[in-house]
Amino acid sequence: MAAELARRGLRDHRRALVGWCLGVAVYVALIASIFPSIEGSPELDELIASYPDVLKSLFGLESGASITSGAGYLDAELFGLMLPLLVLVLAIGSGARAIAGEEDAGRLELVLAYPLRRRDAVLAKGAAVAVEVLVVCAVAGFVLLAFDPLVGLDLPTTRVLEALASLVALGLLHGWLALAVGATVPSRALAIGLPAGLAASAYLVNGLHGLAGWLDPFRFLSSFWLVGSSPLGGGVDLVGVLVVLVAALAVLAAGAWLIERRDLQTP
Amino acid sequence: MPGSAAIEAFGLSKTYGREIRALVGLDLRVERGEVFGYLGPNGAGKSTTIRLLLGLIRPTAGRASLHGLDTVREGVASRRSTGYLPGDLRLADRLTGSEQLDSLARLRGAVDERLREELCQRLDVVLDRPIRQLSKGNRQKLGIVQAFMHRPELVVLDEPTGGLDPLLQAEVRALLRETAADGRTVFLSSHSLDEVQHVADRVGIIRSGRLVDVDSVERLRERSLRHVTLTFDAPVDVSELARLDGVRVAAVDGPHVRLSAPETAMDALVKAAARHRIVDLVSQPADLEEIFLELYREPDDGG
Numbered sequence: 157m158a159a160e161l162a163r164r165g166l167r168d169h170r171r172a173l174v175g176w177c178l179g180v181a182v183y184v185a186l187i188a189s190i191f192p193s194i195e196g197s198p199e200l201d202e203l204i205a206s207y208p209d210v211l212k213s214l215f216g217l218e219s220g221a222s223i224t225s226g227a228g229y230l231d232a233e234l235f236g237l238m239l240p241l242l243v244l245v246l247a248i249g250s251g252a253r254a255i256a257g258e259e260d261a262g263r264l265e266l267v268l269a270y271p272l273r274r275r276d277a278v279l280a281k282g283a284a285v286a287v288e289v290l291v292v293c294a295v296a297g298f299v300l301l302a303f304d305p306l307v308g309l310d311l312p313t314t315r316v317l318e319a320l321a322s323l324v325a326l327g328l329l330h331g332w333l334a335l336a337v338g339a340t341v342p343s344r345a346l347a348i349g350l351p352a353g354l355a356a357s358a359y360l361v362n363g364l365h366g367l368a369g370w371l372d373p374f375r376f377l378s379s380f381w382l383v384g385s386s387p388l389g390g391g392v393d394l395v396g397v398l399v400v401l402v403a404a405l406a407v408l409a410a411g412a413w414l415i416e417r418r419d420l421q422t423p
Numbered sequence: 424m425p426g427s428a429a430i431e432a433f434g435l436s437k438t439y440g441r442e443i444r445a446l447v448g449l450d451l452r453v454e455r456g457e458v459f460g461y462l463g464p465n466g467a468g469k470s471t472t473i474r475l476l477l478g479l480i481r482p483t484a485g486r487a488s489l490h491g492l493d494t495v496r497e498g499v500a501s502r503r504s505t506g507y508l509p510g511d512l513r514l515a516d517r518l519t520g521s522e523q524l525d526s527l528a529r530l531r532g533a534v535d536e537r538l539r540e541e542l543c544q545r546l547d548v549v550l551d552r553p554i555r556q557l558s559k560g561n562r563q564k565l566g567i568v569q570a571f572m573h574r575p576e577l578v579v580l581d582e583p584t585g586g587l588d589p590l591l592q593a594e595v596r597a598l599l600r601e602t603a604a605d606g607r608t609v610f611l612s613s614h615s616l617d618e619v620q621h622v623a624d625r626v627g628i629i630r631s632g633r634l635v636d637v638d639s640v641e642r643l644r645e646r647s648l649r650h651v652t653l654t655f656d657a658p659v660d661v662s663e664l665a666r667l668d669g670v671r672v673a674a675v676d677g678p679h680v681r682l683s684a685p686e687t688a689m690d691a692l693v694k695a696a697a698r699h700r701i702v703d704l705v706s707q708p709a710d711l712e713e714i715f716l717e718l719y720r721e722p723d724d725g726g
Binding site for chain 1: 479511515517529
């Protein structure tokens with residue numbers, strides 16, 4: 157019944173999802189295949205040592221892992237910004253489309269007139285968002301592990317899995333937030349803007365809290381800080397990942413609860 | 424619930440913000456096996472009523488039930504044996520017609536496959552093309568099929584025949600009559616009395632969010648106006664026409680006479696006119712807004 161909505165959500169987006177997977181795979185492969193030339197340039201470490209602290213902390217270079225090591229390099233080039241960014245754009249887009257986008261297009265009218273609970277509809281759409289996030293993260297991890305022996309990244313598999321787990325947690329939190337916002341208010345702009353703004357602030361707080369003292373107390377609110385920003389070199393904070401996952405579930409549950417109480421917008 | 428009416432509303436109201444009273448204290452009872460026409464001009468509150476009945480919006484006050492099941496507290500159960508055609512139907516553009524129907528069938532859980540096929544054949548539905556390539560009428564047909572394909576006890580249709588050609592309109596009307604003959608219930612909204620009068624048993628008239636009248640179609644037709652344009656071969660004295668009960672002469676232009684008359688006066692009108700040589704006679708139903716102005720004139724309300 158409501159599971160049909162998850163199926164449909166994935167089906168409607170399958171081409172785009174394939175595109176995302178290809179893009180992420182190519183990007184990860186490209187970054188990985190450049191590594192041998194980075195590895196052979198120890199002067200890069202000196203260059204980075206001369207970077208201002210702000211840049212270092214924003215790009216995940218503060219963990220001490222050298223950028224000429226596989227872990228340090230991938231933290232800086234993939235996990236510090238690009239991979240979370242890609243996953244978040246996918247997750248937020250998917251979450252916002254699921255309810256807010258459908259309502260905007262007037263397609264929710266017929267669906268919610270069917271005998272199904274609105275909260276089940278939200279949960280089914282949430283499952284579809286989760287599948288998309290998981291698939292893209294899995295593709296990134298698969299490509300990374302496939303390239304590891306070829307270019308000598310020398311990554312411990314558990315670290316890679318943990319890094320992917322933190323990526324999934326970030327994706328779920330923001331994707332489900334987009335879904336929940338759309339479930340609560342009939343605004344696609346807000347469903348995209350709110351999680352995007354939250355992610356950007358979380359990223360900045362995580363990068364800058366050490367330098368701007370007044371931000372320091374807020375670091376607990378930053379999802380990026382919670383999971384740890386140099387997952388391969390510095391390790392993932394698994395408790396933080398758990399906290400982010402719990403927050404994600406709470407947000408999804410809130411969306412499922414709040415949609416029951418409101419009027420559907422006239423198409 | 425056996426014994427309970429198909430639709431019941433008690434003081435059902437919807438207010439947006441503080442000002443906009445989309446529906447005010449609707450009391451309504453639609454019996455099983457009835458075709459009920461819900462008539463009103465655009466923006467009168469027809470769709471608001473329907474969306475309240477289907478639990479898409481929540482009442483500000485009052486309550487409603489379908490087959491005795493409360494539309495808010497027992498929303499899912501109340502919609503189980505209900506079919507709905509939205510006034511502004513939006514389907515999944517990228518799916519084909521049959522994929523869309525498959526998807527909706529899975530969403531509902533229980534669909535009579537044979538019935539669905541029969542309906543598609545009967546309405547000549549285009550099933551194998553993406554919906555975005557379909558005309559409005561062909562989309563509407565898909566909407567009608569999905570509203571009927573699970574053999575619902577109650578079908579709620581918001582302006583069902585929009586975009587359909589006359590032949591299909593007749594087919595849909597036949598479908599509605601059969602549904603009622605089957606003991607099931609049809610609730611259809613329209614802004615056109617002509618559309619409703621051939622199919623409905625009773626008609627509710629809504630204006631500015633208020634149900635102003637519920638009447639049988641016959642009684643309403645008797646009271647409803649016709650616009651008549653008579654063309655004689657020479658100018659005539661119109662006073663003998665104007666004397667007839669209910670007839671009002673609107674304009675005289677040489678041999679052309681425009682007047683309005685209730686249906687009950689038509690016989691006398693034609694006989695009186697026939698004393699002269701008639702070149703042409705055109706009779707048209709007045710639109711609903713005019714009927715409202717005539718029948719339900721509210722001195723304090725211009726809208």
